Amino acid sequence: MRLTGGRLRRAAVVGLALGLVVLSAPAATAANSTVTASAAGGSAVTASTAGVVPSRVRDPWLWQATVGQRPAGPAALVFFTDRTRYFESTGVLIARDGAYRLIPIRIAEGHGLLSPDGRHYLRPQSGELLDLTTGRQRRTLNPGLHPFAWSPDGRRVLGTRSNDDLVISYGPDNQQLNDPEKPDDLLVVDPHQGTEQVVAAGTFAAHHAAAWSPSGDLVAVAGPPDGAAQVAERQRLVVVDPAGGSLRWQVDLGERRMLAGPAAWHPDGSRIALLAFDGCAGLGCTPEQTATRTWRIEFVDATTGQSVGAPLPVNASTSKIVGWRGGDPVVQEVSGTEQHTDRQAVLAALSSGGHREVLVTAPVGSTDLAVPGDLLARAAFGGPEPRPSPFAAPPWLYLVLAVPLLLAVALLTRHLRGRRSAAPTPGA
Structure with missing residues (x-):
C-alpha cells in the first residue's frame, strides 16, 4: 500500500511522538518513582525504607542533573568528590528516595552544611x-x-567570619602601615x-571548630x-552562652588536642569530645613523623573543662565526630594519601569496647x-x-538527544516522499 501525503505526515508525527515518549518516559520514571534500582543483590529504596541513610553510595553519572535542574527533595546524605563532569570538588546529594543529584561548588568555596531536616544546604563564603x-x-x-x-x-547556624585586611599597606619609606591579621x-x-x-x-x-550543646x-x-598560638598550632577551648555572651569557662588545649567537630558535645550534655594525638606536633614535623601519630578521643566535663x-x-x-548512636560517637574517617584521587570517606560508629562498625561508605575519591x-x-x-539513575539527566540533554531523532524522522519522511514520486503511476 502506497503512503499518501497525508499518511506520510501522520507517520512522521507518530514516529516523532513515539521517540519523544521513549526519551521522556525513563526520565519521568527516574524523577517520580519511589523505587530506585540498587547495588548487586537487588536491594532497593522503597516507601518503607525511604528516609534511612544508605550504607553505601556510588559515583554519579557524568551527566547527572543538578539540584537546581531537577530537585529531588530532602537529603539522606551528601558526599563530596571531584569525579563529576565539573572535575572539581562537587556535592553529590542522595535524596531520601535514593535519587542522585549534583550540588556544583564554586572554586575555593569549600563544603557547606546540611540543615538538620535535610531540606537546605548553606553555602560557605557566599551566604547563599x-x-x-x-x-x-x-x-x-x-x-x-x-x-x-x-x-x-x-x-540558627554557628560560624566565623575573618576580619583580616585583604592587603598590606606601605608608607612612602616602605614601612608597613597596617597589621593585616585581625x-x-x-x-x-x-x-x-x-x-x-556576634558572640x-x-x-x-x-x-x-565549634559545636552546639544538645539544648542549644x-x-x-x-x-x-x-x-x-596560630603559628605554634596551639588552641584554646571556650564554652559560652551565645545569647548573653556569658563565658562559662575556658581551657588551653595545647598543640595536641582539638575540638572533635560539629557534634563534639555528648547528647546527654555532660561531656565535650576532643581529638588528641601523641607524637610530633607543630609545623616542623615531617610527613613521616606525622604519619606515626597515634590518635584518640578524649572528653572534658562540659561544666568545668576538666578531663573526664x-x-x-x-x-x-x-x-571529626558527626553524630552519636546512643552513647557511641559516629566519626568521619578519610583514608588514603593527600592525593584526593585515592582518598575515601566513611562514617563509623565506635564503641567503648573498641568495636568499630562502618555505617556509610562513599566511593574512592x-x-x-x-x-x-x-x-x-x-x-x-x-x-x-x-545506584544513580542514568535517566536523571538535565533537560538540555534530552533536547540534544531529540535533535538526531528529529533529523532521522525528517530524512525518513523525505526518503518516503522520494520513493512515492519516483513510483510509476497506474496506467503509465
Whole structure:
C-alpha cells in the first residue's frame, strides 16, 4: 500500500511522538518513582525504607542533573568528590528516595552544611541558602561566613567570619602601615531571616571548630587565641552562652588536642569530645613523623573543662565526630594519601569496647560526608545501596538527544516522499 501525503505526515508525527515518549518516559520514571534500582543483590529504596541513610553510595553519572535542574527533595546524605563532569570538588546529594543529584561548588568555596531536616544546604563564603526541595537558591547572609554547625532546632547556624585586611599597606619609606591579621568574629546567624549576632567568646586569631550543646543554649568553640598560638598550632577551648555572651569557662588545649567537630558535645550534655594525638606536633614535623601519630578521643566535663572518662582510640584517618548512636560517637574517617584521587570517606560508629562498625561508605575519591541531623539523631543507618539513575539527566540533554531523532524522522519522511514520486503511476 502506497503512503499518501497525508499518511506520510501522520507517520512522521507518530514516529516523532513515539521517540519523544521513549526519551521522556525513563526520565519521568527516574524523577517520580519511589523505587530506585540498587547495588548487586537487588536491594532497593522503597516507601518503607525511604528516609534511612544508605550504607553505601556510588559515583554519579557524568551527566547527572543538578539540584537546581531537577530537585529531588530532602537529603539522606551528601558526599563530596571531584569525579563529576565539573572535575572539581562537587556535592553529590542522595535524596531520601535514593535519587542522585549534583550540588556544583564554586572554586575555593569549600563544603557547606546540611540543615538538620535535610531540606537546605548553606553555602560557605557566599551566604547563599539552597532549597533542596525546590532547587531555588537565594543569598540570605552577608558574604564571608564560614559555617560550623546548625543548631539542634535547625533555626540558627554557628560560624566565623575573618576580619583580616585583604592587603598590606606601605608608607612612602616602605614601612608597613597596617597589621593585616585581625581577630575573627564568632557569629550566630539565622539563614532563613538573614540576621546575625556576634558572640562574645573572647579574642581568637581564628576559629577552627565549634559545636552546639544538645539544648542549644551553649556553644563550644576552639582555635588559636593569638598570632603566636596560630603559628605554634596551639588552641584554646571556650564554652559560652551565645545569647548573653556569658563565658562559662575556658581551657588551653595545647598543640595536641582539638575540638572533635560539629557534634563534639555528648547528647546527654555532660561531656565535650576532643581529638588528641601523641607524637610530633607543630609545623616542623615531617610527613613521616606525622604519619606515626597515634590518635584518640578524649572528653572534658562540659561544666568545668576538666578531663573526664577514659580515652577512646581511633584511626589516624578520623577527622571529626558527626553524630552519636546512643552513647557511641559516629566519626568521619578519610583514608588514603593527600592525593584526593585515592582518598575515601566513611562514617563509623565506635564503641567503648573498641568495636568499630562502618555505617556509610562513599566511593574512592570522596573527601567528605554529611548526614542530616534528624537522621543522625535517630541513628537511621543501614539503608539500601541506591545506584544513580542514568535517566536523571538535565533537560538540555534530552533536547540534544531529540535533535538526531528529529533529523532521522525528517530524512525518513523525505526518503518516503522520494520513493512515492519516483513510483510509476497506474496506467503509465
